[in-house]
Structure formats: C-alpha cells, structure tokens
Amino acid sequence: xxxxxxxxxxxxxxxxxxxxxxxxxxxxxxxxxxxxxxxxxxxxxxxxxxxxxxxxxxxxxxxxxxxxxxxxxxxxxxxxxxxxxxxxxxxxxxxxxxxxxxxxxxxxxxxxxxxxxxxxxxxxxxxxxxxxxxxxxxxxxxxxxxxxxxxxxxxxxxxxxxxxxxxxxxxxxxxxxxxxxxxxxxxxxxxxxxxxxxxxxxxxxxxxxxxxxxxxxxxxxxxxxxxxxxxxxxxxxxxxxxxxxxxxxxxxxxxxxxxxxxxxxxxxxxxxxxxxxxxxxxxxxxxxxxxxxxxxxxxxxxxxxxxxxxxxxxxxx
Numbered sequence: 001x002x003x004x005x006x007x008x009x010x011x012x013x014x015x016x017x018x019x020x021x022x023x024x025x026x027x028x029x030x031x032x033x034x035x036x037x038x039x040x041x042x043x044x045x046x047x048x049x050x051x052x053x054x055x056x057x058x059x060x061x062x063x064x065x066x067x068x069x070x071x072x073x074x075x076x077x078x079x080x081x082x083x084x085x086x087x088x089x090x091x092x093x094x095x096x097x098x099x100x101x102x103x104x105x106x107x108x109x110x111x112x113x114x115x116x117x118x119x120x121x122x123x124x125x126x127x128x129x130x131x132x133x134x135x136x137x138x139x140x141x142x143x144x145x146x147x148x149x150x151x152x153x154x155x156x157x158x159x160x161x162x163x164x165x166x167x168x169x170x171x172x173x174x175x176x177x178x179x180x181x182x183x184x185x186x187x188x189x190x191x192x193x194x195x196x197x198x199x200x201x202x203x204x205x206x207x208x209x210x211x212x213x214x215x216x217x218x219x220x221x222x223x224x225x226x227x228x229x230x231x232x233x234x235x236x237x238x239x240x241x242x243x244x245x246x247x248x249x250x251x252x253x254x255x256x257x258x259x260x261x262x263x264x265x266x267x268x269x270x271x272x273x274x275x276x277x278x279x280x281x282x283x284x285x286x287x288x289x290x291x292x293x294x295x296x297x298x299x300x301x302x303x304x305x306x307x308x309x310x311x312x313x314x315x316x317x
Contacts, residue, residue: 155305159305160182162225162305163182165222166180166215167180169214173211177194178190178191178192185304186303186304187302188302188303189300190298190299190300190301191208191211191298191299191301192294192297192298193294193297193298193299194294195208196208200239202251202258204259209262212259212263215263216268219263220267223272226272226303226304226305227263227268227272227274227301227303229260229273229276229299229300230252230256230277230278230302231252231253231259231276231278232278232280232282232283232297232299232300233248233279233280233296234283234293234294234296235248235283236293247279248279248280249279251279252277252278253276253277254277255299256276256277259275260273260274280296283296
C-alpha cells in the first residue's frame with residue numbers, strides 16, 4: 001500500500017512539473033516526500049517488529065495447543081478416575097446405609113457383650129482374690145513344710161548322734177550280747193538274755209547292771225528322749241508259776257520293770273521311761289532252733305526323741 005501511495009505521489013509531482021507549478025509548491029511537495037519516506041521507513045521497521053512478534057506468538061500458540069492436548073489427556077484421565085471414585089463412593093455409601101440399618105442390632109449385641117465382659121471381669125477378680133489367698137496360704141504351708149523338714153532333719157541327726165553315743169558307751173560288751181541300730185527314726189538297743197538274766201529269772205545279773213548303768217549315763221544326759229523297755233521271750237511255756245508270774249508275758253513284763261528300776265536308779269528320769277512286756281508274741285526269728293530261741297529271749301530298749309515340737313507344728317496345719 002505504501003508503494004502505491006509513493007507512485008501516485010511521483011505522478012502528482014510530474015503533473016505539477018508539467019503544469020509549471022511554482023517553485024514554492026515544488027519545495028513543499030519535496031519536503032512532504034522526504035517526510036513520507038521517513039515515515040515509510042519507520043512503518044517498515046514497525047512491520048518487521050510486528051512480524052517477529054507474530055512469529056513468536058505463533059510459536060507460543062503451537063506450544064499452548066500442545067499443552068492443551070496434554071491437558072485434554074489429563075482431563076480425560078481425571079474424568080475416568082472421577083467416575084471410578086464416584087462408583088466406589090456409591091458402593092461405600094450403600095455399605096454405610098446397610099451398617100446404619102444394622103447398627104441397632106449391633107449396638108444391642110455390643111451391649112450384651114459388654115455385660116458379659118463385666119461379668120467375666122467380676123469372675124476374674126473373684127478368682128484373682130482366691131488365687132492371692134491360695135498363694136498366701138501356700139507360702140505359709142511351704143514355710144511350715146520347711147520348718148517340718150528342718151525339724152525332722154534335726155530329729156534324724158539327733159537320733160544318729162544318740163546311736164553313736166550309746167554305741168560308744170557299750171563298746172566293751174560283746175556283739176553277741178547286744179546290738180544298737182536305728183529303725184523308723186528310733187534307736188533300738190537290743191540286750192540278749194545271757195547278758196541280763198538267768199533262765200526264768202527277773203533279777204538282772206551284775207554284768208547286766210553294769211551295761212545298764214553305762215547306758216543310763218548316756219540317757220540321763222538326754223532329757224528329750226522317751227524310753228520304752230520291752231521284754232521278750234521265746235515260745236517255751238513258763239513252768240515256774242509264782243503268785244505274780246504265771247506265764248511268759250508276766251515274765252517279760254517283770255524283766256522290763258527290773259531294767260527300768262536300774263535305769264531310774266542310775267539317773268534316768270522316771271517320767272521318760274515305760275516298761276512293757278510282749279512275751280513270745282513279737283519274735284525276731286522262728287522258734288525252731290535253740291539259736292533262734294536265744295535270739296527271741298531279749299530285752300529291747302527303744303529310744304525315741306520327744307516329738308512335742310513336731311506334733312505342735314503338725315497341729316497348726
């Protein structure tokens with residue numbers, strides 16, 4: 001458009017010259033031409049700048065279009081996810097509605113379970129108290145058992161010590177005349193007839209008195225001992241009947257009594273000694289030979305530690 005304008009201008013100038021335009025008018029037209037050419041240059045520069053802007057804008061438009069495609073793809077993806085979420089929401093809402101519908105029954109069941117739980121807790125507390133009481137009782141019983149075991153151990157030790165003392169006191173006698181052993185927590189001192197009595201006699205021989213006095217020396221130093229003196233015979237019937245002695249039983253009792261008197265006279269506490277006789281009724285061997293019959297004709301002095309403390313402990317259970 002500028003070039004067309006320029007051509008018309010040139011034509012006009014020619015016409016002006018042809019028409020013998022005045023110099024003044026010519027100069028004015030020439031000045032206008034120069035001005036128009038300057039403006040033309042400015043417009044061309046502006047046009048180039050505008051073209052550059054258009055190019056940049058076209059690039060930006062292309063990028064925006066590309067971004068628009070990406071955004072459209074993202075939108076489509078989000079739209080699919082949104083539909084899925086709505087579908088899940090609808091399912092969850094349906095489940096929620098069902099839960100609300102069943103909540104009354106669930107609350108009722110929960111209340112019942114809570115009541116059961118409280119009942120169980122009450123039972124547990126009761127059992128806990130019982131267990132605590134049982135534990136205390138068990139601890140007490142264990143303590144008593146320990147005391148009992150210790151007491152029994154002490155008694156066993158005392159029995160063994162007593163056996164040793166009695167054995168040491170009677171070392172100068174023949175083994176065939178006496179024996180000392182422990183049975184059932186007791187010390188048994190078995191004295192043969194030949195050491196103590198003559199046949200059918202209730203009077204202790206001198207040798208026997210010496211043995212009993214030595215034994216009394218040990219027993220008098222142990223006041224916590226119960227002493228049982230048992231007389232025994234064989235099965236040969238007693239023939240020398242007397243006013244106070246008509247059979248083996250009487251003989252065994254009177255022999256035991258004679259021994260008790262010697263022990264008491266030798267320092268043993270009379271309240272700790274008991275005399276008894278069993279005749280031929282507790283043999284230690286069959287009465288079928290002379291040797292076995294001799295074994296059965298004996299006196300047993302049974303030494304038992306006093307168990308008052310033990311019995312008191314047992315009574316406390």
